[in-house]
Amino acid sequence: MSTQLQTAANHDETIAALAKAGRAAQRHLARLDGPAKEAALRSAAAALRAHMPRILEANARDIAAGETNGLTPAMLDRLRLDEKRLESIASAVEAVASLPDPVGQVIDRNTAPAGMELSRVRIPIGLIGIIYESRPNVTADAAALCLRSGNAVLLRGGSEAVNSNRAIHAALAEGLAAAGVPAEAVQLLPTQDREAVGAMLRAAGLIDMIVPRGGKGLVERVQNDARVPVLAHLDGICHTYVHSSADPAMATTLALNAKMRRTGICGAMETLLLDANFPASGQVVGALLDAGCELRGDARAQAIDPRIGRASANDWDTEYLDAVLSVAVVDGLDAALDHIERHSSGHTDAILTSDADVAERFLAEVDSAIVMVNASTQFADGGEFGLGAEIGIATGRLHARGPVALEGLTTYKWQVRGHGEARA
Ligand SMILES: NC(=O)C1=CN([C@@H]2O[C@H](COP(=O)(O)OP(=O)(O)OC[C@H]3O[C@@H](n4cnc5c(N)ncnc54)[C@H](OP(=O)(O)O)[C@@H]3O)[C@@H](O)[C@H]2O)C=CC1
Ligand SMILES: N[C@@H](CCC(=O)OP(=O)(O)O)C(=O)O
Incomplete structure (x- = not known):
């Protein structure tokens, strides 16, 4: 032997x-x-x-x-x-x-x-x-x-x-x-x-x-x-999709919180999806950059702020657990759902929107363990859900x-x- x-x-x-x-x-x-x-x-x-x-x-x-x-x-x-x-x-x-x-x-x-x-x-x-x-x-x-x-x-x-x-x-x-x-x-x-x-x-x-x-x-x-x-x-490749109807102040606060509150936890946002028709994308990415976050974007995201670097294909599947974030611009809810289906690890994904029908579609169609509307992905936690404690976040089905x-x-x-x- x-x-x-x-x-x-x-x-x-x-x-x-x-x-x-x-x-x-x-x-x-x-x-x-x-x-x-x-x-x-x-x-x-x-x-x-x-x-x-x-x-x-x-x-x-x-x-x-x-x-x-x-x-x-x-x-x-x-x-x-x-x-x-x-x-x-x-x-x-x-x-x-x-x-x-x-x-x-x-x-x-x-x-x-x-x-x-x-x-x-x-x-x-x-x-x-x-x-x-x-x-x-x-x-x-x-x-x-x-x-x-x-x-x-x-x-x-x-x-x-x-x-x-x-x-x-x-x-x-x-x-x-x-x-x-x-x-x-x-x-x-x-x-x-x-x-x-x-x-x-x-x-x-x-x-x-x-x-x-x-x-x-x-x-x-x-x-x-x-x-x-x-x-x-397992790992948390968590997304936040900012819909065109999202409140700009809420989007800025929640994007900052989802990424920067604690960058090393599995519920931290790793990819920000900005709707092409969301009018305040500059404000949201500016706040993240000013807070010391490195942003890696697709070509359309890079056009929002010159401080955004170029994302590689790997970035969409990377859990940084650090002050680094990938950013993509998407054309509407269906494009956001497609991106999430391809790249999410099934942990926690969120939408920011003031449109109730869009919110319900996101809740129904994203197949992750936790799906959120208008909340920070950092709430993925047993204590925060009122369960007293947690073994962790189950990411399977x-x-x-x-x-x-x-x-x-x-x-x-x-x-x-x-x-x-x-x-x-
Ligand atoms: N979903 C959830 O609830 C949680 C998920 N995480 C995820 O954990 C990761 C961060 O933690 P990190 O410290 O890097 O964890 P690692 O995955 O490196 O290690 C976790 C445990 O797995 C063991 N391990 C890792 N690789 C192997 C292997 N090939 N064979 C056998 N055992 C292995 C480690 O052992 P060893 O000591 O030998 O390295 C350790 O005991 C992130 O991806 C994070 O999202 C973290 C907390 C909660
Ligand atoms: N769910 C817990 C975090 C779990 C977690 O990611 O742990 P760790 O990666 O060891 O910091 C929380 O939100 O505080």
């Missing part, structure tokens, strides 16, 4: 062992009622607070390594913890603990034509694998959401955050165990080897669902290896789309209560 095959086999074994332990812990969780899961999460939050010095020391090692390895200031900021951030991570775990337990909720009830009573009841998905970027808060958020919804979780965070994640995970596991919940309900992969990500994706029958949260490299891996159902949380929180981490079963009915 070649070394590469041996390595793959080893990773498959490791994942199988973790999955077995996770599945056993999940069966334990399934027997717990809402208050017991709430108590376990409060205990986990208390452990995070109790271990604050150890977690911050681990994070300082990640930050030092990140600085040595030349991480960008934006990445370092996502990685960095301090007492205040750690306190808000612990508070977020408590906030998830306070959310209503989704398990056992009756989605709907009906009577079958033959007379039996039918109900659809929410149940956990089972064991969920989550692969995510170097943001330590995701370790606690994802663990809390999974546990509250009765799922066990296998976590694989970004390599730059490995020490922080291990310290946070150790605290969570200690808190859960103190409340009588098996620590294996929340497990962290013991290796950062990317082959182990492949093994997670191949673990059909062991892991019930994988959430990959990341960009292009991860997408490719998922496409090559996934045999487990995938709830993709499966049962949960957009911000995924407790409900998105459940499936359902049919419960049938008969009175002796036999089928003819």
Whole structure:
């Protein structure tokens, strides 16, 4: 056997062992009622607070390594913890603990034509694998959401955050165990080897669902290896289309907010589509340029302001995650819809318009997880949608789309209560 095959086999074994332990812990969780899961999460939050010095020391090692390895200031900021951030991570775990337990909720009830009573009841998905970027808060958020919804979780965070994640995970596991919940309900992969990500994706029958949260490299891996159902949380190539009827002041404010509020998040606008008949395009692009954004446009966009550079074909499919924006001029709604269909990643797309019919067509015809009218794409967030927290933004077409929180981490079963009915 070649070394590469041996390595793959080893990773498959490791994942199988973790999955077995996770599945056993999940069966334990399934027997717990809402208050017991709430108590376990409060205990986990208390452990995070109790271990604050150890977690911050681990994070300082990640930050030092990140600085040595030349991480960008934006990445370092996502990685960095301090007492205040750690306190808000612990508070977020408590906030998830306070959310209503989704398990056992009756989605709907009906009577079958033959007379039996039918109900659809929410149940956990089972064991969920989550692969995510170097943001330590995701370790606690994802663990809390999974546990509250009765799922066990296998976590694989970004390599730059490995020490922080291990310290946070150790605290969570200690808190859960103190409340009588098996620590294996929340497990962290013991290796950062990317082959182990492949093994997670191949673990059909062991892991019930994988959430990959990341960009292009991860997408490719998922496409090559996934045999487990995938709830993709992938890149955000988000558009804002400024219709001819848009209010110029609103268009200027929202274009600036959608791009510049935080350029590094997946809900940031990456392409601005300006209608050829919108009269205030100069004002909108001027505001973006004055705010320090680099604009790359097609020939018609370049004619609006000489500071706009020339876009290449790649720009329309690029997630900059930076103060860079592609700009195209389009001839009406249909041309905007065509552009979005070709280039959107299915995350979040918005229209700015005062024409209600145009707005409704956009809402109906754009097939993205989140479609907005007259709002900033930066609102793509579970907290902003009132869901308490989020695993992230699901960009695919499966049962949960957009911000995924407790409900998105459940499936359902049919419960049938008969009175002796036999089928003819
Ligand atoms: N839809 C959503 O909810 C969200 C989407 N994102 C997207 O994430 C991206 C930015 O995050 P970034 O830090 O660059 O994330 P990356 O995609 O680089 O990394 C995310 C995770 O995937 C792993 N990974 C990446 N490539 C591979 C591979 N080929 N094989 C195995 N594992 C892999 C990383 O591991 P390793 O540590 O080894 O690099 C990391 O754990 C953007 O595209 C953004 O839109 C971010 C947050 C939320
Ligand atoms: N949905 C979240 C952001 C998620 C996200 O993009 O995370 P990251 O790329 O790690 O900064 C928000 O709007 O704050």
